[in-house]
Amino acid sequence: MAVAAKQKTITSAPPKSSLAGTIPTKKLTKEQLFKTHEGHIKTQNATQAPNGPRAVKQPNVAEAYPASTKSIKDLDIIPLSELSVETHHCGKGLIVKVASPPYIGAGAVSIVEDQWGNVDKLAIYNQGDSAILSGVPEGCIVAVKEPYYVQNGAENDFMICVDHSSDVILLRFTDPIIPEPLRLGPLLKSAAEWRTAGDQAFLERDFPTAVFCYTEALEGLEDELFKAPVYTKRAGVNLLLGRYDAAKSDALASSTGAPTDWKAYYNAGRAAYGLCEYATSKSYLDEALKLNSKVADVQKEYERVQARVQEEETGNYDFTAMHASLSPTNVHIDAGSFLANTRVADSGFHGRGLFAASPLKAGDLVYVEKATLMPNQYDPARASAALYTLMVRQLCDNPSLADTVLKLFPGQLPYERTGAEGTLVDGVPVVDVFMVEGIRTKNCFSSPLSTYDDTKPTYNSARMAKGLWAHSSLMNHSCVPNTMRSFVGDMLICRATRDVREGEELFQQYVPVQTLVDVRNKEFEEGWGFECRCGLCEGERRSGEERLKKRKEAVLALEKFLDKKPAVSNGKGTIIVPDATIRTVDKMMRQLEELHEAEVYESLPRLTLVYPCNWLVDAHRAKKQWGKVVKYSLKVLRNFGFNAVPRDDDPAKLTVDWDPREIYTQSGEVSLMAVHVVASLRRLAEAYAALGHKELAERCVEAAKFGYTMVTGFSEDVDALGQ
Numbered sequence: 215m216a217v218a219a220k221q222k223t224i225t226s227a228p229p230k231s232s233l234a235g236t237i238p239t240k241k242l243t244k245e246q247l248f249k250t251h252e253g254h255i256k257t258q259n260a261t262q263a264p265n266g267p268r269a270v271k272q273p274n275v276a277e278a279y280p281a282s283t284k285s286i287k288d289l290d291i292i293p294l295s296e297l298s299v300e301t302h303h304c305g306k307g308l309i310v311k312v313a314s315p316p317y318i319g320a321g322a323v324s325i326v327e328d329q330w331g332n333v334d335k336l337a338i339y340n341q342g343d344s345a346i347l348s349g350v351p352e353g354c355i356v357a358v359k360e361p362y363y364v365q366n367g368a369e370n371d372f373m374i375c376v377d378h379s380s381d382v383i384l385l386r387f388t389d390p391i392i393p394e395p396l397r398l399g400p401l402l403k404s405a406a407e408w409r410t411a412g413d414q415a416f417l418e419r420d421f422p423t424a425v426f427c428y429t430e431a432l433e434g435l436e437d438e439l440f441k442a443p444v445y446t447k448r449a450g451v452n453l454l455l456g457r458y459d460a461a462k463s464d465a466l467a468s469s470t471g472a473p474t475d476w477k478a479y480y481n482a483g484r485a486a487y488g489l490c491e492y493a494t495s496k497s498y499l500d501e502a503l504k505l506n507s508k509v510a511d512v513q514k515e516y517e518r519v520q521a522r523v524q525e526e527e528t529g530n531y532d533f534t535a536m537h538a539s540l541s542p543t544n545v546h547i548d549a550g551s552f553l554a555n556t557r558v559a560d561s562g563f564h565g566r567g568l569f570a571a572s573p574l575k576a577g578d579l580v581y582v583e584k585a586t587l588m589p590n591q592y593d594p595a596r597a598s599a600a601l602y603t604l605m606v607r608q609l610c611d612n613p614s615l616a617d618t619v620l621k622l623f624p625g626q627l628p629y630e631r632t633g634a635e636g637t638l639v640d641g642v643p644v645v646d647v648f649m650v651e652g653i654r655t656k657n658c659f660s661s662p663l664s665t666y667d668d669t670k671p672t673y674n675s676a677r678m679a680k681g682l683w684a685h686s687s688l689m690n691h692s693c694v695p696n697t698m699r700s701f702v703g704d705m706l707i708c709r710a711t712r713d714v715r716e717g718e719e720l721f722q723q724y725v726p727v728q729t730l731v732d733v734r735n736k737e738f739e740e741g742w743g744f745e746c747r748c749g750l751c752e753g754e755r756r757s758g759e760e761r762l763k764k765r766k767e768a769v770l771a772l773e774k775f776l777d778k779k780p781a782v783s784n785g786k787g788t789i790i791v792p793d794a795t796i797r798t799v800d801k802m803m804r805q806l807e808e809l810h811e812a813e814v815y816e817s818l819p820r821l822t823l824v825y826p827c828n829w830l831v832d833a834h835r836a837k838k839q840w841g842k843v844v845k846y847s848l849k850v851l852r853n854f855g856f857n858a859v860p861r862d863d864d865p866a867k868l869t870v871d872w873d874p875r876e877i878y879t880q881s882g883e884v885s886l887m888a889v890h891v892v893a894s895l896r897r898l899a900e901a902y903a904a905l906g907h908k909e910l911a912e913r914c915v916e917a918a919k920f921g922y923t924m925v926t927g928f929s930e931d932v933d934a935l936g937q
Contacts, residue, residue: 233365234300240370244333251325251335254317270599271320271339273377278627278648281378282359283634287391289359294332297363299372308358308374309385310336311396316349323373324350329393335366335373338382340647342607344455346422347384355392357383357640379610380644386430405434409444416451424451442468449481457611458488476505480512483519489614490584492522492550522550529554529579533928536702537664545590545663545679545703552582553685556720561690564744565623567719568689574714576878577924580697581685585704586618588681592663601658601680605650609636613643618684624652625743654680656742657687665700666926669889671936681706692721692748693734694819694855694886700927707927711887713879721748727886729821730766731755749884750855753818761809768806769822775802776829791833799826799833819855819886827853828890831897843901850894851877855885872910874898874917889935892921896932 242250279302289307297303310326313333317323321339336358341348350356358374359381366373376382385391387398402408412427428448435441449464465481483498499516506512525531529552536547555574561567574580587608591600609615616636624631627648635646660678662668668675683706686699696714699722700707714720724742728734731754738746745751775798803826810820827850834842851859858880860872874895878887899914919930 235298237296237298238370238372241334241372242370247325247333247335248314251314251317251323254323255315258317258319269320270603271377272599272602273648273651275625275627275648275651278629279362279377280629280632280648281635281644281646282381283632283637283639283644284359285640286357286359286383291393293330294326294328294334294374295330297334297361297372297374299363299365302360302362304360306360308361309391309393309396310356310358312336312350312352312354312356315352318349321376322347322349324352326356326374327396329395336376337373338376340377340379340603340606340610340645342379342610344422344425344457344607344611345379346426347379347382348422350384353398355385355387355389355396355398357385357391359383359640377647378645379606379647380639380642383640383642384426386433388433402430405431405440408434409447412444412447416447421451421455424448425455425457439470442470446477446481449485453481453484453488455611456488456608458485459612459614461485461488473505476502476509476512479505480509480515483515487515487519487522489612490550492519492526495519496523518548522548525550525582526552527554528552529582531582531928533702533707536705537666537928540663540703542592542663543590546588547584547703547705549582549584549705551584551685552579554581555579556581556685558688561719563690563719563747566688568685570714570716570718570720573716574710576710576712577920578710580708580710580714580720582708583683583685583706585681585706586615586684588661588679588704590679592677592679594676594678597660597678597680598654598658601682602651602654605654605682606645606647609643609645609650613638616643619653619682620649622653622657622684622687624649625656627652654682657684658682659686659699659706661701661704661706664702664926666702666929666931666934669922669926670934686722689720689722691724691738691742691744691746693723693727693746693750694748694884695721695723696883697722698887698924700925702927709924709927711878711924712881712883712885727821729769729824730762732762750818750886753814753884757811757814761811765806765809765822768802768809772799772802772806772826775799790836796830796833799830803827803830817855817857817882818884820853821886823853824850824890828894831894835897835900838904840901840904843897844905847894847898847901851891854888854891856881856891857885874910874914875920877917878920887921887924889922889925892918892925892932893935895921896935 286307290305291309292303292306294308294310308328310328312324313327314325321337322341323335323337325333326336327333338347338350358376361374362377363372364375365371402411408427408431412424412431415424415427425448428444428451431444432441435444445464445468449461449468452461452464462482462485465478465485469475469478479498479502483495483502486495486498496519499512499519502512503516531549536549539547555571556568557571558566559569587601587604589600589604591597605619609619613636620636631649635644635649637644658680661681662673662675662678667673681704686706686708696710696712697708697720698711725737728737731751735745735751738744803823806823806826827846830846831843831850834846848859856877858877895914895918899911899918902911902914918932922932923930
């Protein structure tokens with residue numbers, strides 16, 4: 215997520231233990247290690263739920279260390295006995311044999327042995343389900359690059375902790391770097407045997423092993439014609455694993471120039487589709503159809519990708535159908551991203567930003583973006599961990615994502631970026647998990663299943679997923695932005711909230727803004743390391759410290775009073791507020807109004823007044839005092855900065871010329887669109903209708919529908935807001 219201005223200082227690492235930097239003099243014996251490990255395995259087998267969610271080790275950025283960017287061949291291989299506690303062994307490496315089955319928890323813990331007979335524990339974290347290293351089998355040989363050694367809690371108990379997924383490499387059994395004492399030789403003798411083993415693993419649905427076996431088979435084949443069917447098989451397995459980069463490469467490698475190459479282009483097209491590279495997918499499927507136009511699956515896939523390309527080019531979507539397709543188990547919409555109305559450029563605030571590529575009218579689609587990464591996890595306790603895990607594993611499985619994801623702002627790390635993040639070293643992409651976590655925290659969005667449903671009174675707003683929309687993350691923050699985002703599943707819809715000039719920078723709210731300038735800027739400073747310089751914040755800073763203090767006191771007093779004066783039901787479902795309470799709130803609100811200097815707030819939102827005004831609207835509405843409902847509803851609109859609203863609060867004197875539909879285009883650049891604006895327009899419509907202003911009421915309804923489209927992304931059904 216792009217940010218503005220000041221940067222936060224680097225968080226200092228926690229104090230190290232007394233053993234830090236020393237080689238332990240006492241460690242668990244080999245027998246003790248194996249006995250303890252076997253106990254963990256027995257407990258795991260007895261208690262682990264089948265197909266249950268796997269635990270995740272959440273990274274602590276304050277304890278971060280960089281991912282290795284060196285090849286194992288360029289490192290000095292050391293014995294396990296030379297590892298120092300709480301030390302990142304730069305320039306060093308380990309080559310070890312896995313001597314036990316893995317214990318699966320937040321990572322995979324195994325007992326390992328080096329060529330000198332030393333044993334220790336190895337904990338491997340952040341491996342995807344598509345990787346053998348997520349539960350490395352006994353007997354495999356692994357290389358650990360620039361290992362980090364830690365105490366494991368108990369006395370004399372230590373382990374090698376591999377946080378970065380790219381810091382551990384599964385070695386082929388014939389790799390010449392393996393020391394002679396650990397060398398087992400090939401388990402199978404011929405490419406045909408490896409291919410058969412891959413077929414068997416596939417039938418057993420052990421897809422990572424199938425990929426490994428097919429890779430060994432390919433290494434043993436020299437004739438390209440014999441390699442082609444193995445590439446085809448490996449491409450198919452990689453498609454099942456979601457390893458689309460590898461699947462595309464394998465599919466194209468399986469091409470031999472024969473008419474049967476339609477299969478190669480078909481698989482390449484499916485892989486490109488999985489990467490959301492729809493134009494590329496279409497080109498491969500074009501080739502598949504040229505070679506064989508009779509295959510129904512190819513034709514079906516081609517029609518599907520044509521729809522995605524059209525969405526990308528035109529921005530035409532059936533949002534209603536997309537919303538109807540949603541369910542708690544189906545949140546990933548099959549749709550493309552429309553980004554043509556925006557461009558990326560350097561921002562005057564900080565780093566990069568998004569700018570309008572053409573003029574936009576209030577309500578226009580600015581862009582529609584499919585999530586770069588979003589897990590189907592709406593449990594708030596798990597959503598962040600689920601997104602972090604997905605980001606790391608997808609960056610491992612599909613290295614091409616690095617160009618999109620790793621360029622985003624990660625906040626401050628206690629070390630410099632190497633610039634090699636995402637590049638291939640020893641055949642795997644360098645993935646720095648601490649950087650990934652920084653990118654997640656600074657760039658992710660919380661999203662409901664749909665914003666339309668989230669506005670309904672019956673919706674559980676606590677159920678929010680976390681997702682990464684890389685294009686949206688480039689947009690800078692403003693408390694009074696010119697766009698508004700909404701969600702339908704994993705699709706983010708961005709609409710203009712007022713007219714936008716070509717070349718104008720586009721802004722969004724990172725979080726709903728706090729009413730007081732110092733409170734909200736403290737949140738921005740702590741969360742993203744910047745001080746907001748939007749029109750509202752800069753304007754409010756012209757107000758003196760003494761006025762700010764008095765406004766705080768007045769707000770707290772008003773909230774405290776309302777907490778002590780609960781409304782009373784009339785027994786018929788309507789809440790009735792005593793007149794004395796209404797008069798007191800009105801008086802306190804006017805006092806708060808007077809604390810907003812005219813020279814500062816003439817054209818600015820007055821956010822501290824929104825809550826008491828809305829409270830008074832509801833109180834007078836319950837009593838059917840429609841003139842007062844109009845008065846305070848208009849105040850709500852003005853307090854949101856919509857200055858194209860009549861100042862005369864007497865509904866009898868309002869001219870029929872006022873068109874509430876124009877508030878979005880005639881209120882300047884410091885108005886704040888929110889669902890409360892839509893609700894106020896509905897209240898106005900109700901009050902005007904009751905007062906006999908039918909035409910004005912209809913205009914308010916139309917203005918509410920128009921505003922609701924901005925809020926929800928697509929719907930005009932303002933009745934969803936309830937009464």
